[in-house]
Amino acid sequence: MTPFLVAFALMIVTPLVYSMYLSLFRNQLMGGTTFAGFANYVTAFTDPKLWDGVGRVGLFLVVQVPIMLGIALIAALAIDSGRLHGKSFFRVALFLPYAVPGVVAVLMWGFMYDDRLGLTGSVNDLVGFPLIDPYTKQWILTAIGNIVTWEFVGYNMLILYAALKTVPLEIYEAAAIDGANQFRIVRSIKIPAVRGALVIATIFSILGSFQLFNEPTILKQIEPALISTYYTPNIYAYNLSFVGNQVSYAATVAIVMGLVTAVVAYVVQLRGTRREI
Amino acid sequence: MTITRNRRVALGALAALMAASLTACSGGGGDDGGGGGAAEGASADEIEAALQEGGSMTYWTWTPQAETQVAAFEKAYPNVDVTIVDTVGAGDANTKLQNAIAAGDGVPDVVQIEYQSIPQFQLPGQLVDLTAFGFADLEDLYTPSTWGAVSQQGIWGLPQDSGPMAFFYNKDVFDAAGVEVPTTWDEYKAAAAKIKQHDPETCIGNDTGDAGFTTSMIWQAGGKPFHTENGEVTIDLADEGTTKWAEMYQPLIDDELLCQLPGWSDEWYQALNDGTIGSVALGAWMPGILEDGVPDGKGKWRVAPMPTYDGTPTNAENGGSAESIPGAAENKLLAAGFLKWLNSSDESIDAFMETGGFPATVKQLESPEFLGYESEYFGGQKINEVLAAGASDVNEGWQYLPWQSYANSIFADTVGQSYLDKTSLMDGLAAWQEENVSYGTEQGFTVNGG
Incomplete structure (x- = not known):
């Protein structure tokens, strides 16, 4: 137990406590660092930039996560069905994007989205009018969602597939004897079997959504005006700390976001497990 | 300055890593780095004695060019050992320096800072006033604009290079569209329309909103939107010069005469290479970038003075930067000796200069050898x-904000x-x-919002 506690104290508790300590101060170019009590928290709760970012990742969460997990579930069921030829190929192929480093993936997509040199340009040339234009205010969040989905479908598919593999074969045999068709098996056996895994995948995805950073940060290099310095809470905290010299306020934003994420994840878990009973 | 901005993409990757350690970042202490002022002079x-020792x-x-310069320095002063730390680019350098000063540990003896970032470190008292080392005598060596950038109520660094703006254009693109080199901004706009008309895929230039370019353009128009005196900052981004620039520039945006490409992106380099973009107005350090990043433009590009208003x-x-202590x-004494030599x-x-640096010193700028250099690329x-x-036409009296990088x-x-x-x-x-008014106020400045 002791080695664990030491690691836990060093890696988890210390940064948390230090962030909380930092969040009680105020950094100024003129005047240095002074004690500010809970003033940063008061600012944070009424900071339109922070809540703009929270709203955006919230929207992202509500739309992208169900789509991604839906695709992952369908893929897992397809591979598990035994009717798919070359299922190990598909399993690896779907998982492969997860193995691509996130930054590389975004650079790759960022290039494909380009309407002059990239795939988007070729498609638009083919149809003769600007059919898709990811680098616009209306589409940029969708474009980010597409990248994130591409990156993480395979990962989630594996979680669900692993859960499907734990279903004892006898149950399928019994179902077959009872005359259940494939759809009935999926609805009554497979989906209930993966519910627990689905809750876990959902919670991971919620954490991922609230921490959205890489994709918009890299796309900002391509279209600076489309992605603001407070596009997501993490980007906001990063800019406050490393560009705006407001380390303490950045720590406050990080703590507030930690709380928001914890609450949302907890609610989802409660809901998920309640339905399981 | 120079090649810093095309590394932004790599910075994105770095940024991701740094975010992970955000909560563990330092900066809590109340120490502002101390120093500053004319405390210890020499x-x-x-x-010279310190250098010998x-x-x-x-x-x-x-x-x-730092490696070459330091090698020459160590040869002249064999007892001094200079360790070079590559800070990659201006943005990184600021962050790194800020963190080192906040931590009070690992602060360099001499550091390169962009002109526009000097006030950010000088105002909180984080730089040494070099007046104490007798550096005021060096004033005549430098162009007035670069000296002005390092000497506001003290001397906060010695200029390394300069970036007086110039108009770089692709002669082939201009010839094909039957366009003369513009000498005024009105002619520039007419040329922009003509180039677009000749081939709708091409444009005279690109701009999606670039702070460095815009502030320089306002500077050229005679604007002085930022002014700092005794910790009191005045911001007036509606002053005469700024308005003059905005009114001139607005039609270029409204009529979509510029390519919607952000500068320093891969796409931008590609567009310069294939002649999609016909010109850029940037600092005098641009020839090196063109030779390096736009190889297909060899023999096609020319340079002309900036278009004017009247x-x-x-x-x-x-762009351009200085070195500060x-x-x-x-080791301030040693640092002062190195800096002066550098x-x-x-x-x-x-x-x-041998490897393409554009100096800030009058003597080198006026040397026949420098002026007579015939560029093969151009x-x-x-x-x-x-x-x-x-360089000699640069408007005087320009100031950046004390928090320009933010x-x-x-x-x-x-x-x-x-x-x-298009608003x-x-x-x-x-x-x-x-x-900026709200940020400055938060940061403890008295800010007058125009």
């Missing part, structure tokens, strides 16, 4: 004649929106001003 003799020191820079030559600086530097000795400046044009002439970071949030939505630049500038 005469030229004392500095020797010791070790650290030099933070992203100048590609035919009277006026110019601005774009942080207040928390360990940016005022012929030996060092010649080494700097079809044999004596480019330095044009660039050096531009201000630039929020430029896309505000003025950038005017580019994106009034003046509105975008007003939004930028508002954000």
Whole structure:
């Protein structure tokens, strides 16, 4: 137990406590660092930039996560069905994007989205009018969602597939004897079997959504005006700390976001497990 | 300056890593790095004696020529050991220096800082006033605009290079469209329309809203939107010069005469290479970038003076940096000796120029050898004649904000929106001003919002 506690104290508790300590101060170019009590928290709760970012990742969460997990579930069921030829190929192929480093993936997509040199340009040339234009205010969040989905479908598919593999074969045999068709098996056996895994995948995805950073940060290099310095809470905290010299306020934003994420994840878990009973 | 901005993509990757350690970041202490002021000075003799005696020191820079310069220095002063730390680019360098000063540990003895970032470190008292080392005597060595950038109520660094703006254009593109080189901004706009008409895929230039470019353009138009005196900051992004620029520039955005490509992106380099973009107005350090990043343009590109508003030559600086001594530097005497040698000795400046650096010193700028250089890339044009002439037309009295790097970071949030939505630049500038007034106030300045 002791080695664990030491690691836990060093890696988890210390940064948390230090962030909380930092969040009680105020950094100024003129005047240095002074004690500010809970003033940063008061600012944070009424900071339109922070809540703009929270709203955006919230929207992202509500739309992208169900789509991604839906695709992952369908893929897992397809591979598990035994009717798919070359299922190990598909399993690896779907998982492969997860193995691509996130930054590389975004650079790759960022290039494909380009309407002059990239795939988007070729498609638009083919149809003769600007059919898709990811680098616009209306589409940029969708474009980010597409990248994130591409990156993480395979990962989630594996979680669900692993859960499907734990279903004892006898149950399928019994179902077959009872005359259940494939759809009935999926609805009554497979989906209930993966519910627990689905809750876990959902919670991971919620954490991922609230921490959205890489994709918009890299796309900002391509279209600076489309992605603001407070596009997501993490980007906001990063800019406050490393560009705006407001380390303490950045720590406050990080703590507030930690709380928001914890609450949302907890609610989802409660809901998920309640339905399981 | 120079090649810093095309590394932004790599910075994105780095940023991701740094975010992970955000909560563990330092900066809690109340120490502002101390130092500053004219506390400990020394005469030229004392500095020379310190150099002879020797010791070790650290030099933070992203100048590609630094290795050569330091090697020459160590040969001249064998007892001094200079460790170079490559800070990659201006943005990184600021963050790194800020963190080192906040931590009170690992602060360099000499550090390269962009002109526009000097006030950010000077105002909180984090730089040594070099007046105490007798550096005021060096004033005549430098162009007035670069000296002005390092000497506001003290001397906070010695200029390394300069970036007087010039108009770089692809002659093939201009010839094909039957366009003459514009000498005024009205002619520029007419040329822009003609180039677009000739081939709708091409444009005279590109701009999606770039803080460095815009501030330089306002500078050229005679604007002085930022003014700092005794910790009191005045921001007026609706002053005469700024308005003059915005009114001139607005039609270029409204009529979509510019390519919607952000500078320094891969796409941008590609567009310069294939002649999609016909010209750029940037600092005198641009020839090196063109030769390096736009190989297909060899023999096609030329340089001309900046277009003007009424035919009277006026110019601005774009980029450029100085070397300074942080207040928390360990060996200030040695640092002063190195710094003086680095940016005022012929030996060092010649080494700097040999590999494409554009100097800040009058003597080198006026040397026949420099002026007579015929660039093969520019079809044999004596480019330095044009660039050096531009250096003497730079409007005086320009100041950046004490938090310019932060201000630039929020430029896309505000003025950038005017580019994106094709709305009034003046509105975008007003939004930028508002954000800066509130940031400055938060940071403890007295800010007058115009």
